[in-house]
Amino acid sequence: xxxxxxxxxxxRLRTAGWVVVLLGVTGALRAAPPPVDPSTxxxxxxxxxxxxxxxEGDGANRGYNHWARGGAKPGPGRATVDLWPDLTxxxxxxxxxxxxxxxxxRPAEVFSSYLAPTVxxxxxxxxxxxxxxxxxxxxxxxxxxxxxLRHNQAVLEHVREAARxxxxxxxxxxxxxxxxxxxAERLIEDWKTLLRETRLTRDPAYLHHHGKPLxxxxxxxxxxxxxxxPSLADWRRIVAYLKDEAGLAIMLGVPSFWRTQTRDTITDxxxxxxxxxxxxxxxxxxxxxxxxxxxxxxxxxxxxxxxCWCLERGIDYLPVAYPGFSWHxxxxxxxxxxxxxxxxxxxxxxTGAKRIGADMLYVAMFDEVxxxxxxxxxxxxxxxxxxVAFLTYEGLPSDHYLRLTGxxxxxxxxxxxxxxxxx
Numbered sequence: 001x002x003x004x005x006x007x008x009x010x011x012r013l014r015t016a017g018w019v020v021v022l023l024g025v026t027g028a029l030r031a032a033p034p035p036v037d038p039s040t041x042x043x044x045x046x047x048x049x050x051x052x053x054x055x056e057g058d059g060a061n062r063g064y065n066h067w068a069r070g071g072a073k074p075g076p077g078r079a080t081v082d083l084w085p086d087l088t089x090x091x092x093x094x095x096x097x098x099x100x101x102x103x104x105x106r107p108a109e110v111f112s113s114y115l116a117p118t119v120x121x122x123x124x125x126x127x128x129x130x131x132x133x134x135x136x137x138x139x140x141x142x143x144x145x146x147x148x149l150r151h152n153q154a155v156l157e158h159v160r161e162a163a164r165x166x167x168x169x170x171x172x173x174x175x176x177x178x179x180x181x182x183x184a185e186r187l188i189e190d191w192k193t194l195l196r197e198t199r200l201t202r203d204p205a206y207l208h209h210h211g212k213p214l215x216x217x218x219x220x221x222x223x224x225x226x227x228x229x230p231s232l233a234d235w236r237r238i239v240a241y242l243k244d245e246a247g248l249a250i251m252l253g254v255p256s257f258w259r260t261q262t263r264d265t266i267t268d269x270x271x272x273x274x275x276x277x278x279x280x281x282x283x284x285x286x287x288x289x290x291x292x293x294x295x296x297x298x299x300x301x302x303x304x305x306x307x308c309w310c311l312e313r314g315i316d317y318l319p320v321a322y323p324g325f326s327w328h329x330x331x332x333x334x335x336x337x338x339x340x341x342x343x344x345x346x347x348x349x350x351t352g353a354k355r356i357g358a359d360m361l362y363v364a365m366f367d368e369v370x371x372x373x374x375x376x377x378x379x380x381x382x383x384x385x386x387x388v389a390f391l392t393y394e395g396l397p398s399d400h401y402l403r404l405t406g407x408x409x410x411x412x413x414x415x416x417x418x419x420x421x422x423x
Contacts, residue, residue, distance in 0.1 A: 032127055032128075032167070033127065033130060033167070034167065035167030035168075036132045036133060036167055036168055036169045037169075038169045038204065038205055038206060038207050038208060039208050040208070040209055040210075041207060041209045041214060041251075041280065041316065041318070041360050042209075042316070042359050042360055043359060043360065043409075043412060043413045044132040044133070044169070044207075044360055044361075044409070044412075045131060045132050045360075045361045045362075045363060045405060045408050045409040045412055046132055046133055046134060046135055046169075046171075046207075046360075046361070046362055046363070047126075047131060047133075047134050047135070047362075047363045047364075047365060047366035047375065047405065048134065048135050048137065048173070048362065048363070048364045048365035048366060048368070049122075049134035049135065049136045049137060049159065049170075049365070049366045049367060050066075050113075050137050050365060050366075050367050050368055050370075051113040051119065051136060051137065051152075051155035051156075051158075051159065051367070052065065052066045052113060052137070052139075052151075052155075053065065053066045053067060053110070053111060053112055053113045053114075053367070054066070054067075054071070054112050054113070054114055054151065055067065055096030055110055055111070055112040056073065056096065057096060058096065058112035058114045058115060059114060060112070060114040060147065060150070060151050060154070061147060062114075062147050062148075062151060064096075064098075064110070065151075066080065066081070066370060067079065067080065067081060067098070067110050068080055073097075073098060073099055074098040074099065074100060074108075074110060075098060075099025075100055076099070076100070076385060076386070076387055076388050077387065078099075079100075079329045079390075080329055080330045080370055081329060081330070081369040081370050081390075082326040082327060082328050082329050082330070082335065082336075082369065082370070082371070082372040082390060082391050083326075083369040083372055083374050083378045083382070083390065083391050084108065084369070084378060084379050084382035084383060084390050085110065085111060085369065085374075085376070085377065085378055085379070086377040086378055086379040086398040087109055087110075087111060087379075088377075088398075089121065089377075090111060090118070090121065091117065093115075093117070094111055094112075094115055094117055094118050094121075095109040095110075095111065096109055096110050096111070096112060097109055098110055098383075100383030100385070100388065101383060101384070101385065102381055102382070102383055102384060103381060103384040104381075108382075108383040113151075113155050113158075113367075114151055114154055114155065115158075116158045116161065116162075119155065119158035119159060119162050120158070120161070120162045120165065120166075122162070122366065122367065122376060123159075123162035123163060123165070123166040123168050124162075124166055125376060125377070125399075125402055126166065126168050126366075126402075127166040127167060127168060128402075129399070129402040129403055129405065129406035130406035130409055130410075131168070131402065131405050131406055131409065132168065132169060132409060133163060133168040133169035133170050133171075133205075133207065134159065134163075134168070134170050134366060135170070135171055135172070135173035135216050135362070136155070136156060136159045136170055136171075136172060136173065137173055137175055138152060138156070138172055138173065138174050138175065138190075139152070139175045139177070139178070140174055140175065140176050140178070140179050140186065140187055140190065141175075141177060141178025141179055142178075143190060156172075156198075157198075160198075160200075160203055160205065163203075163205035164203070164204065164205045168205065169205050169206070169207045170205060170206065170207060171206065171207040171213075171214045171215065171216060171251075172194075172200065172215055172216065173215075173216035173217075173218055173251075173253070174187060174191075174215070174216065174217050174218065175218045175219060176217060176218065176219040176220075176229065176230055177218075177219050177227050177228075177229065178227055178228055178229075179228060179229065179230050179234075180228040180230075181228070181229075181230055181231040181234060182231070182234065183230065183234070184230060184233075184234040184235075184237040184238050187238055188237075188238065188241050188242075191215075191242070191246070195246075200213075201213035201248075208249070209249040209251075209279060209280065209316070210249050210279060212247060212248055212249040212279075213247075213248050213249065214248070214249045214250075214251060214279070214280070215242060215248045215249070215250060215251070216250075216251040216252075216253060216280075216282075217235075217238065217239075217242075217250060217251065217252055217253065218252075218253030218284075219253060220235050220252050220253065220254050220274070220275070221254050221255050221258050221265050221266055221268075221271050221275070222254075222255050222264060222265065222266070223255070223264060223265055223266045223267075224264070232266075232268060232270055232271065232274060235274055236274055239252075239274065239277050239278075240277075243277065249279040249280070250277070250278050250279050250280070251278065251279065251280035251281075251282055251318065252275060252278040252280070252281055252282065253282050253283075253284060254275065254281060254282065254283050254284065255283065255284060256283045256284060256285050256288045256298075256302065257283075257302070258271070258272075258275060258281070258283060258306075259272070259305065259306050259309055264284075264288070276313050276315070278315055279315065279316065280315065280316045280317070280318050280360075281306075281310055281315055281316075281317055281318065282317075282318035282319070282320060282362055283302075283303075283306060283319070283320065284320055284364075285298070285319070285320045285321070285322065285349075285364075286320070286322045286325055286364055286371070286373060287325060287338070290337075290338045291345065292341065292344050292345050292347075292348035293348075295345060295348045295349045295352060296348050296352050298352070299319075299349070299352030299353060299355065299356050300352070300355075300356065303317075303319055303352065303353065303356045303358070304356040304357075307356055307357055307358065316359075316360065317358060317360075318358070318360050318361070318362050319349070319352075319353040319356075319358050319361060319362070320361075320362045320363075320364050321346060321349035321350055321353065321361060321362070321363055321364070321408070322346070322349070322363070322364045322365075322373045323340050323343070323345065323346040323363075323373060323374075323375055323401055323404075324336070324338050324339055324340035324341075324345055324346070324372060324373065325337055325338035325371060325372055325373060326338070326371065326372030326391055327370065327371045327372065328389060329389070329390075330370050330371065335389050335391065336372070336391055340393075340394065342394050342396060342400075342422075343396070343400060343401065343404050343422050344422065346401070346404060347404060347408075347420075347422050348420070350404075350408040350411055350412075350418070351411060351418035351419065351420065353412070354411050354412060354418040355418055358412065359412060359413075360412065361408060361409075361412050363375060363405055363408070372391055374401075375401035375402060375404075375405050376401075376402065377398040377399055377402065378391075378392075378393055378398055379392070379393075379398060380392040380393055380394075380395055380396075380398070404422070404423075407423045410423075
Protein backbone atom coordinates (compact mmCIF):
# COMPACT_ATOMS: atom_id res chain seq x y z
CA UNK A 1 0.00 0.00 0.00
CA UNK A 2 1.41 3.40 -0.97
CA UNK A 3 2.10 6.17 1.51
CA UNK A 4 -0.48 8.34 -0.21
CA UNK A 5 -3.18 5.75 0.45
CA UNK A 6 -2.09 5.39 4.05
CA UNK A 7 -2.74 9.08 4.67
CA UNK A 8 -2.60 9.95 8.36
CA UNK A 9 -3.74 6.56 9.59
CA UNK A 10 -1.65 4.21 11.71
CA UNK A 11 -1.56 0.61 10.51
CA ARG A 12 -0.74 -2.19 12.90
CA LEU A 13 0.98 -5.42 12.01
CA ARG A 14 1.18 -8.22 14.58
CA THR A 15 4.38 -10.22 14.48
CA ALA A 16 6.03 -12.46 17.07
CA GLY A 17 3.94 -11.05 19.89
CA TRP A 18 4.78 -7.43 19.08
CA VAL A 19 2.58 -4.80 17.49
CA VAL A 20 4.38 -2.78 14.86
CA VAL A 21 2.80 0.58 14.06
CA LEU A 22 3.29 2.02 10.59
CA LEU A 23 2.77 5.77 10.79
CA GLY A 24 1.06 6.96 7.65
CA VAL A 25 2.49 10.46 7.62
CA THR A 26 6.15 9.51 7.79
CA GLY A 27 6.06 5.84 6.87
CA ALA A 28 8.09 5.16 10.00
CA LEU A 29 7.86 1.94 11.97
CA ARG A 30 7.37 2.08 15.73
CA ALA A 31 7.40 -1.02 17.91
CA ALA A 32 4.94 -1.14 20.76
CA PRO A 33 6.41 -1.65 24.23
CA PRO A 34 7.14 -5.24 25.24
CA PRO A 35 4.54 -7.07 27.35
CA VAL A 36 4.28 -6.06 30.99
CA ASP A 37 5.84 -8.48 33.48
CA PRO A 38 2.93 -10.17 35.33
CA SER A 39 5.13 -11.67 38.08
CA THR A 40 5.09 -8.69 40.47
CA UNK A 41 3.16 -5.58 41.46
CA UNK A 42 6.43 -3.83 42.26
CA UNK A 43 7.22 -1.05 39.79
CA UNK A 44 3.70 -1.03 38.38
CA UNK A 45 1.03 1.62 37.97
CA UNK A 46 -2.38 -0.04 37.96
CA UNK A 47 -5.73 1.62 37.29
CA UNK A 48 -9.12 0.72 38.67
CA UNK A 49 -11.43 -0.47 35.87
CA UNK A 50 -15.13 -0.26 36.66
CA UNK A 51 -16.42 -1.71 33.39
CA UNK A 52 -20.00 -1.14 34.58
CA UNK A 53 -21.47 0.88 31.69
CA UNK A 54 -24.35 -0.34 29.54
CA UNK A 55 -26.56 1.10 26.83
CA GLU A 56 -29.89 0.07 25.40
CA GLY A 57 -29.25 -2.29 22.50
CA ASP A 58 -25.87 -3.60 23.67
CA GLY A 59 -27.30 -7.08 24.33
CA ALA A 60 -27.03 -6.95 28.11
CA ASN A 61 -30.66 -5.91 28.71
CA ARG A 62 -29.68 -3.47 31.47
CA GLY A 63 -30.68 -0.22 29.80
CA TYR A 64 -28.29 2.70 30.18
CA ASN A 65 -26.71 1.42 33.37
CA HIS A 66 -24.43 3.96 35.08
CA TRP A 67 -25.19 6.66 32.52
CA ALA A 68 -28.60 7.68 33.87
CA ARG A 69 -30.90 7.07 36.80
CA GLY A 70 -32.78 3.80 36.67
CA GLY A 71 -31.09 2.81 33.43
CA ALA A 72 -33.19 5.36 31.53
CA LYS A 73 -31.96 6.94 28.31
CA PRO A 74 -29.54 9.71 29.31
CA GLY A 75 -30.93 13.21 28.88
CA PRO A 76 -31.30 16.51 30.74
CA GLY A 77 -32.10 15.85 34.39
CA ARG A 78 -31.34 12.13 34.17
CA ALA A 79 -27.55 11.92 33.84
CA THR A 80 -25.40 10.43 36.59
CA VAL A 81 -21.96 11.22 35.14
CA ASP A 82 -19.90 14.42 35.30
CA LEU A 83 -17.47 13.71 32.44
CA TRP A 84 -18.42 12.77 28.89
CA PRO A 85 -16.32 10.20 27.02
CA ASP A 86 -14.53 11.16 23.83
CA LEU A 87 -15.86 8.69 21.25
CA THR A 88 -13.94 10.09 18.30
CA UNK A 89 -12.09 6.82 17.74
CA UNK A 90 -15.09 4.53 18.33
CA UNK A 91 -16.81 2.66 15.52
CA UNK A 92 -20.50 3.32 14.81
CA UNK A 93 -21.39 -0.08 16.33
CA UNK A 94 -19.88 1.03 19.67
CA UNK A 95 -21.91 4.23 19.98
CA UNK A 96 -25.37 4.47 21.51
CA UNK A 97 -27.78 7.42 21.31
CA UNK A 98 -28.88 9.68 24.15
CA UNK A 99 -31.28 12.60 24.43
CA UNK A 100 -28.37 15.00 24.89
CA UNK A 101 -26.92 17.13 22.11
CA UNK A 102 -23.56 18.85 21.78
CA UNK A 103 -23.32 22.62 21.41
CA UNK A 104 -22.95 22.27 17.63
CA UNK A 105 -26.17 20.25 17.40
CA ARG A 106 -24.59 16.81 17.04
CA PRO A 107 -26.37 14.06 18.98
CA ALA A 108 -24.39 12.94 22.04
CA GLU A 109 -23.57 9.25 22.33
CA VAL A 110 -22.19 6.87 24.95
CA PHE A 111 -20.46 3.47 24.97
CA SER A 112 -21.09 0.11 26.62
CA SER A 113 -18.50 -1.90 28.56
CA TYR A 114 -20.44 -5.02 27.51
CA LEU A 115 -18.88 -4.82 24.03
CA ALA A 116 -15.53 -6.51 23.54
CA PRO A 117 -14.24 -3.96 20.96
CA THR A 118 -14.73 -1.14 23.47
CA VAL A 119 -12.81 -2.89 26.24
CA UNK A 120 -10.14 -3.79 23.68
CA UNK A 121 -9.90 -0.11 22.71
CA UNK A 122 -9.36 0.89 26.35
CA UNK A 123 -6.52 -1.61 26.66
CA UNK A 124 -4.99 -0.42 23.41
CA UNK A 125 -4.84 3.04 25.00
CA UNK A 126 -3.09 1.56 28.03
CA UNK A 127 -0.57 -0.07 25.76
CA UNK A 128 -0.03 3.09 23.73
CA UNK A 129 0.60 5.27 26.78
CA UNK A 130 2.59 2.75 28.81
CA UNK A 131 0.02 2.00 31.52
CA UNK A 132 0.68 -1.42 33.06
CA UNK A 133 -2.84 -2.72 33.64
CA UNK A 134 -5.96 -2.72 35.78
CA UNK A 135 -7.70 -4.03 38.84
CA UNK A 136 -10.99 -5.08 37.28
CA UNK A 137 -13.84 -4.51 39.72
CA UNK A 138 -16.20 -7.24 40.90
CA UNK A 139 -18.99 -5.87 43.10
CA UNK A 140 -20.02 -8.68 45.39
CA UNK A 141 -23.35 -7.03 46.20
CA UNK A 142 -24.55 -7.18 42.58
CA UNK A 143 -23.63 -10.78 41.74
CA UNK A 144 -26.93 -12.23 42.94
CA UNK A 145 -28.78 -10.46 40.11
CA UNK A 146 -28.53 -12.59 36.95
CA UNK A 147 -28.19 -9.64 34.56
CA UNK A 148 -25.45 -8.06 36.70
CA LEU A 149 -23.58 -11.34 37.01
CA ARG A 150 -23.80 -11.95 33.27
CA HIS A 151 -22.48 -8.45 32.55
CA ASN A 152 -19.66 -8.81 35.07
CA GLN A 153 -18.60 -12.14 33.60
CA ALA A 154 -18.65 -10.74 30.06
CA VAL A 155 -16.52 -7.72 30.97
CA LEU A 156 -14.04 -9.92 32.81
CA GLU A 157 -13.64 -12.10 29.72
CA HIS A 158 -13.18 -9.00 27.55
CA VAL A 159 -10.51 -7.75 29.96
CA ARG A 160 -8.70 -11.09 29.86
CA GLU A 161 -8.60 -11.18 26.09
CA ALA A 162 -7.67 -7.51 25.73
CA ALA A 163 -4.87 -7.82 28.30
CA ARG A 164 -3.38 -10.78 26.45
CA UNK A 165 -3.66 -9.03 23.09
CA UNK A 166 -2.02 -5.80 24.28
CA UNK A 167 0.57 -7.20 26.67
CA UNK A 168 -1.10 -5.58 29.69
CA UNK A 169 -1.81 -7.22 33.06
CA UNK A 170 -4.84 -7.40 35.32
CA UNK A 171 -6.02 -8.70 38.67
CA UNK A 172 -9.46 -9.09 40.16
CA UNK A 173 -10.64 -6.67 42.84
CA UNK A 174 -13.66 -7.59 44.92
CA UNK A 175 -15.55 -4.58 46.26
CA UNK A 176 -17.25 -5.84 49.43
CA UNK A 177 -19.46 -2.76 49.90
CA UNK A 178 -23.00 -3.94 50.44
CA UNK A 179 -22.06 -7.39 51.75
CA UNK A 180 -23.95 -7.69 55.03
CA UNK A 181 -22.22 -9.13 58.11
CA UNK A 182 -22.31 -12.90 58.33
CA UNK A 183 -22.00 -13.48 54.58
CA ALA A 184 -18.31 -14.24 54.20
CA GLU A 185 -19.10 -17.54 52.49
CA ARG A 186 -20.77 -15.72 49.61
CA LEU A 187 -17.45 -14.25 48.54
CA ILE A 188 -15.56 -17.49 49.15
CA GLU A 189 -18.05 -19.48 47.07
CA ASP A 190 -18.01 -16.91 44.29
CA TRP A 191 -14.22 -17.13 44.11
CA LYS A 192 -14.33 -20.94 44.04
CA THR A 193 -16.91 -20.89 41.25
CA LEU A 194 -15.04 -18.27 39.27
CA LEU A 195 -11.77 -20.15 39.55
CA ARG A 196 -13.39 -23.45 38.61
CA GLU A 197 -15.16 -22.02 35.57
CA THR A 198 -12.45 -19.68 34.26
CA ARG A 199 -9.07 -20.88 35.64
CA LEU A 200 -8.46 -17.17 36.03
CA THR A 201 -5.15 -17.29 37.88
CA ARG A 202 -3.59 -19.49 35.17
CA ASP A 203 -4.06 -16.74 32.64
CA PRO A 204 -0.61 -15.53 31.50
CA ALA A 205 -1.76 -11.92 31.90
CA TYR A 206 -3.02 -12.37 35.48
CA LEU A 207 -0.92 -10.42 38.00
CA HIS A 208 1.10 -12.35 40.58
CA HIS A 209 3.03 -11.02 43.56
CA HIS A 210 5.64 -12.82 45.65
CA GLY A 211 5.08 -15.94 43.58
CA LYS A 212 1.30 -16.09 44.13
CA PRO A 213 -1.77 -14.85 42.22
CA LEU A 214 -2.79 -11.46 43.63
CA UNK A 215 -6.41 -10.90 44.66
CA UNK A 216 -7.58 -7.49 45.86
CA UNK A 217 -10.30 -7.11 48.49
CA UNK A 218 -11.64 -3.59 48.93
CA UNK A 219 -13.57 -2.08 51.83
CA UNK A 220 -11.94 -3.35 55.03
CA UNK A 221 -12.21 -1.13 58.12
CA UNK A 222 -14.38 1.75 56.87
CA UNK A 223 -16.68 3.38 59.42
CA UNK A 224 -19.32 4.77 57.04
CA UNK A 225 -22.83 3.76 58.03
CA UNK A 226 -24.61 4.29 54.71
CA UNK A 227 -23.92 0.76 53.49
CA UNK A 228 -23.53 -2.75 54.85
CA UNK A 229 -20.03 -4.12 55.23
CA PRO A 230 -18.63 -7.43 56.47
CA SER A 231 -17.66 -7.62 60.13
CA LEU A 232 -14.01 -8.01 61.06
CA ALA A 233 -14.80 -11.64 61.87
CA ASP A 234 -15.99 -12.02 58.27
CA TRP A 235 -12.82 -10.40 57.00
CA ARG A 236 -10.69 -12.75 59.09
CA ARG A 237 -12.55 -15.73 57.65
CA ILE A 238 -12.18 -14.44 54.08
CA VAL A 239 -8.48 -13.62 54.39
CA ALA A 240 -7.70 -16.91 56.14
CA TYR A 241 -9.34 -18.94 53.40
CA LEU A 242 -7.87 -17.01 50.48
CA LYS A 243 -4.34 -16.88 51.92
CA ASP A 244 -4.02 -20.14 53.78
CA GLU A 245 -6.20 -22.48 51.73
CA ALA A 246 -6.39 -20.91 48.28
CA GLY A 247 -2.74 -19.84 48.30
CA LEU A 248 -3.25 -16.26 47.12
CA ALA A 249 -1.41 -13.02 47.80
CA ILE A 250 -3.96 -10.60 49.27
CA MET A 251 -4.22 -6.86 48.75
CA LEU A 252 -6.53 -5.07 51.19
CA GLY A 253 -8.16 -1.78 50.21
CA VAL A 254 -8.53 0.17 53.45
CA PRO A 255 -9.49 3.67 54.68
CA SER A 256 -6.95 6.48 54.56
CA PHE A 257 -6.53 6.60 58.34
CA TRP A 258 -6.41 2.86 59.01
CA ARG A 259 -3.20 2.99 61.04
CA THR A 260 -4.40 5.63 63.53
CA GLN A 261 -8.04 4.44 63.42
CA THR A 262 -9.35 7.99 63.05
CA ARG A 263 -11.71 9.86 60.72
CA ASP A 264 -12.81 7.30 58.05
CA THR A 265 -11.80 4.18 60.01
CA ILE A 266 -13.50 2.02 62.63
CA THR A 267 -11.99 1.87 66.09
CA ASP A 268 -11.21 -1.74 66.91
CA UNK A 269 -8.10 -3.15 68.61
CA UNK A 270 -8.13 -6.19 66.32
CA UNK A 271 -8.06 -4.25 63.04
CA UNK A 272 -4.29 -3.86 62.78
CA UNK A 273 -3.72 -7.55 63.50
CA UNK A 274 -6.01 -8.36 60.60
CA UNK A 275 -4.31 -5.90 58.26
CA UNK A 276 -0.92 -7.33 59.21
CA UNK A 277 -1.96 -10.51 57.38
CA UNK A 278 -2.12 -8.65 54.05
CA UNK A 279 0.57 -8.88 51.41
CA UNK A 280 -0.31 -5.39 50.13
CA UNK A 281 -2.14 -2.53 51.87
CA UNK A 282 -3.77 0.18 49.76
CA UNK A 283 -5.40 3.16 51.55
CA UNK A 284 -8.29 4.87 49.74
CA UNK A 285 -7.70 8.61 49.31
CA UNK A 286 -10.34 10.16 46.97
CA UNK A 287 -11.89 13.07 48.84
CA UNK A 288 -9.31 13.03 51.66
CA UNK A 289 -7.47 16.10 50.31
CA UNK A 290 -8.46 18.72 47.76
CA UNK A 291 -5.42 20.66 46.54
CA UNK A 292 -1.91 19.81 45.32
CA UNK A 293 -0.47 21.24 48.53
CA UNK A 294 -2.70 19.21 50.86
CA UNK A 295 -2.03 16.13 48.75
CA UNK A 296 1.69 16.64 49.26
CA UNK A 297 1.18 17.13 53.00
CA UNK A 298 -0.91 13.94 53.15
CA UNK A 299 1.96 12.04 51.55
CA UNK A 300 4.43 13.13 54.22
CA UNK A 301 2.11 13.08 57.23
CA UNK A 302 0.05 9.96 56.45
CA UNK A 303 1.61 7.87 53.68
CA UNK A 304 5.17 8.05 55.05
CA UNK A 305 4.40 6.60 58.53
CA UNK A 306 1.95 4.14 56.92
CA UNK A 307 4.73 2.96 54.67
CA CYS A 308 7.11 2.55 57.61
CA TRP A 309 4.52 0.44 59.46
CA CYS A 310 4.21 -1.80 56.41
CA LEU A 311 7.97 -2.08 55.87
CA GLU A 312 8.47 -3.21 59.45
CA ARG A 313 6.07 -6.11 58.80
CA GLY A 314 7.17 -7.07 55.31
CA ILE A 315 4.00 -5.70 53.71
CA ASP A 316 3.97 -3.77 50.43
CA TYR A 317 2.33 -0.34 50.33
CA LEU A 318 0.17 0.79 47.38
CA PRO A 319 -0.88 4.47 47.56
CA VAL A 320 -3.93 5.63 45.60
CA ALA A 321 -3.73 8.73 43.38
CA TYR A 322 -6.75 10.33 41.73
CA PRO A 323 -6.96 13.20 39.20
CA GLY A 324 -9.88 15.16 40.68
CA PHE A 325 -13.42 14.58 41.88
CA SER A 326 -16.96 15.64 41.00
CA TRP A 327 -20.37 14.05 41.48
CA HIS A 328 -22.70 16.92 40.65
CA UNK A 329 -25.04 14.90 38.43
CA UNK A 330 -24.84 11.79 40.60
CA UNK A 331 -25.25 13.35 44.05
CA UNK A 332 -26.12 17.00 43.55
CA UNK A 333 -22.77 18.18 44.89
CA UNK A 334 -20.93 21.17 43.44
CA UNK A 335 -19.57 20.59 39.95
CA UNK A 336 -15.78 20.15 39.98
CA UNK A 337 -15.64 19.92 43.77
CA UNK A 338 -11.97 18.85 43.67
CA UNK A 339 -10.44 20.59 40.63
CA UNK A 340 -7.82 18.85 38.50
CA UNK A 341 -5.74 22.00 37.90
CA UNK A 342 -4.70 20.68 34.48
CA UNK A 343 -3.11 17.61 36.04
CA UNK A 344 -1.18 19.35 38.79
CA UNK A 345 -3.35 17.86 41.55
CA UNK A 346 -2.76 14.34 40.22
CA UNK A 347 0.94 14.88 39.63
CA UNK A 348 1.62 16.05 43.20
CA UNK A 349 0.19 12.74 44.43
CA UNK A 350 2.38 10.76 42.03
CA THR A 351 5.56 12.54 43.06
CA GLY A 352 4.53 12.47 46.72
CA ALA A 353 4.15 8.70 46.56
CA LYS A 354 7.61 8.32 45.06
CA ARG A 355 9.22 10.68 47.55
CA ILE A 356 7.96 8.67 50.53
CA GLY A 357 9.43 5.51 49.01
CA ALA A 358 6.47 3.88 47.27
CA ASP A 359 7.43 1.53 44.45
CA MET A 360 3.89 0.91 43.16
CA LEU A 361 0.80 3.06 42.56
CA TYR A 362 -2.95 2.60 42.11
CA VAL A 363 -4.71 5.20 39.94
CA ALA A 364 -8.41 5.68 40.64
CA MET A 365 -9.92 5.29 38.12
CA PHE A 366 -9.55 4.50 34.42
CA ASP A 367 -13.20 4.86 33.41
CA GLU A 368 -14.99 6.42 36.40
CA VAL A 369 -16.92 9.28 34.81
CA UNK A 370 -19.62 8.99 37.50
CA UNK A 371 -17.46 10.66 40.15
CA UNK A 372 -15.28 12.58 37.75
CA UNK A 373 -12.11 10.57 38.44
CA UNK A 374 -11.63 9.07 34.96
CA UNK A 375 -8.26 9.25 33.21
CA UNK A 376 -9.35 7.84 29.82
CA UNK A 377 -10.24 10.05 26.86
CA UNK A 378 -12.97 12.56 27.71
CA UNK A 379 -14.22 15.42 25.58
CA UNK A 380 -13.89 19.15 26.00
CA UNK A 381 -17.19 19.54 24.13
CA UNK A 382 -19.69 17.64 26.31
CA UNK A 383 -23.47 17.90 25.86
CA UNK A 384 -24.82 21.41 26.27
CA UNK A 385 -28.18 23.06 26.91
CA UNK A 386 -30.37 24.47 29.63
CA UNK A 387 -29.76 22.85 33.04
CA VAL A 388 -27.01 20.67 31.55
CA ALA A 389 -23.63 20.67 33.34
CA PHE A 390 -20.57 18.55 32.65
CA LEU A 391 -16.86 18.88 33.29
CA THR A 392 -14.20 19.08 30.61
CA TYR A 393 -10.46 18.44 30.54
CA GLU A 394 -9.93 22.22 30.71
CA GLY A 395 -9.13 22.43 27.01
CA LEU A 396 -6.29 19.92 27.29
CA PRO A 397 -6.02 17.02 24.81
CA SER A 398 -8.37 14.16 25.62
CA ASP A 399 -5.38 11.87 26.20
CA HIS A 400 -3.75 14.21 28.73
CA TYR A 401 -4.34 11.96 31.76
CA LEU A 402 -3.43 8.80 29.89
CA ARG A 403 -0.09 10.43 29.13
CA LEU A 404 0.38 11.57 32.72
CA THR A 405 -0.43 8.10 34.05
CA GLY A 406 2.13 6.59 31.69
CA UNK A 407 4.67 9.11 32.96
CA UNK A 408 3.69 8.21 36.53
CA UNK A 409 4.96 4.70 35.82
CA UNK A 410 8.32 6.14 34.85
CA UNK A 411 8.46 8.06 38.14
CA UNK A 412 7.53 5.02 40.22
CA UNK A 413 10.21 2.91 38.48
CA UNK A 414 12.84 5.62 38.94
CA UNK A 415 13.15 6.39 35.23
CA UNK A 416 11.94 9.98 35.71
CA UNK A 417 12.75 12.32 38.60
CA UNK A 418 9.77 13.20 40.85
CA UNK A 419 9.74 16.91 39.98
CA UNK A 420 6.77 19.18 40.73
CA UNK A 421 6.57 20.35 37.11
CA UNK A 422 4.40 18.21 34.87
CA UNK A 423 6.40 16.22 32.34
